[in-house]
Amino acid sequence: MTRQLGLTRIVIVEDHTLFAESLDIALTLEGHDVRRVSPGEGGPTTSMTILAATLHHRPRVALIDLALGATASGVRLIEPLQRAGVSVVVITGCADRLVWGECLRAGASAVLSKSEPLNVTLAAIRHLREGRCVMSREERERLMSASAQDRSELHEVRHRLASLTPRERQVLVHLMHGRSVREIAGTSVVSEATVRTQVKSILAKLHVSSQLAAVSLAHRGGLPVIEVVA
Structure with a gap:
């Protein structure tokens, strides 16, 4: 009972x-x-x-x-x-x-x-x-x-990602796929020097010092990992 x-x-x-x-x-x-x-x-x-x-x-x-x-x-x-x-x-x-x-x-x-x-x-x-x-x-x-601190940090990450130009976002997605500067240049039909300049700009806008850190930030910010076409 x-x-x-x-x-x-x-x-x-x-x-x-x-x-x-x-x-x-x-x-x-x-x-x-x-x-x-x-x-x-x-x-x-x-x-x-x-x-x-x-x-x-x-x-x-x-x-x-x-x-x-x-x-x-x-x-x-x-x-x-x-x-x-x-x-x-x-x-x-x-x-x-x-x-x-x-x-x-x-x-x-x-x-x-x-x-x-x-x-x-x-x-x-x-x-x-x-x-x-x-x-x-x-x-x-x-x-x-x-949780509040994490949310604040995530907001900042997304704000930085939003500052990238469409082309810089494309390059970052290529980096997320593990492609080298040479491979990105070949895919986009631009010079390697141009891609390096774009990568440098990406790092500066994201406030990071390496491509690996940029990719990590992109994953955290939820940047879609999709195939891109130049």
């Missing part, structure tokens, strides 16, 4: 059936009213449809994964769920603490690792029900500060 004291409506948003079932069983035994939203085949597949399916159950708490298929992201669910009065706990296999910080900045009450024992998740639900913090203020501030 399940315990009804302190009953909490919880929705699990998870596309891994075995993990979702384990959570469901553990939380039900704790006396909670558990519902599940399973993105993917036979279920909602976009962030908007997953959000609608979750809110349909009128949960007090939503336990969400971040990886919800090719067309949905758990991060996009956090803010609208939080605005609707739902406490969001992210349970993820992602170990990137910057992503954790983004989740907290979006309004998540806590971020937990899937590698943690189920008791950690159960304790988090108890804390939420009792109005207590799931994560310490120090840990939340540390993760959110790191």
